Every structure is written in C-alpha cells, then in structure tokens.
Amino acid sequence: MRTNLLLLATAFLLAACADDQHTTAPTRFRSTSSSASGDMASREGLGIPQAKPLDNGFTQVTTVKSVGVNLGAGGSGSASATCPASTQVIGGGYALSSGDFAIDSNGPNANNGWTVHGTVGAAGPLAVTVTAICIQ
DSSP, X not given: OHHHHHHHHHHHHHHHTOSOOOOOSOGGXXXXXXSHHHHHHHHGGGTOOOOOOOOOOOOOEEEEEOOOEEEOXXXXXXXXXXXXXXXXXXXXXXXXXXXXXXXXXXXXXTTSEXXXXXXXXXXXXXXXXXXXXXXX
C-alpha cells in the first residue's frame, strides 16, 4: 500500500513539474512569448505599466539595539531604540529576558525609532531590549 502511495505521489510530482505547463492568466493577457519580458511587452498596449527596477536611494540597512531596561514585578515601563541621523526606521521589535510582559504598544515612535511599552506580571522582574531596523 505504501509503495502504491509513493508511486502515485511521484507521478503527481512529475506531472506538476512537467515542461508543458500552461499559464493560468486570463486569455487576454496571454503572450506567445515564454519570457517574462515578452509577457510584459504584450501588456503595454493594454495600459498595464512595465515593471522597472526600483531606484529609491536606500542602500544600507542598520539595526540598533537598546540597553536592557529592568522592570520590577507588577511595574510598567518602556524601552526604545533610536535610528542614527540620516536613516529612517522601517521596523523593530523587542526581546524579554524572561517572565510575563503584557504589551500596551509596540511600534515606531516620534523620535525615528522603535518603542515597546507594557506591564510586568507577578512573575517579574525582567529586562526588555528593543531593536530598531533602519534604512539609509
């Protein structure tokens, strides 16, 4: 029985990987060319813009970590990491040393950084460290 299932699964895999794949695009967008550039060229007459490389000037990603902020059991507080000058925050997060931490907020702040704020449960104390992801 296992051999039959294995053979059947192999047959399906080979059929899925066959070279004679057919497009699932609507017929009005199909192209006779098999290249991606050919597909885009056939859509230009339909008013669909052709893809172009994105040149937005961002060249470097930097991560900044805050120092650990120690919070006692039942206490609340926040930790922040700020991106360097000439960079912009695009994401972030936090790490806990241990314990129970109820998050009130976790996101970008007005100082071009990332902040997390919350309350420590009865199992505290704990340390919160924040990371900001910045681009230049």
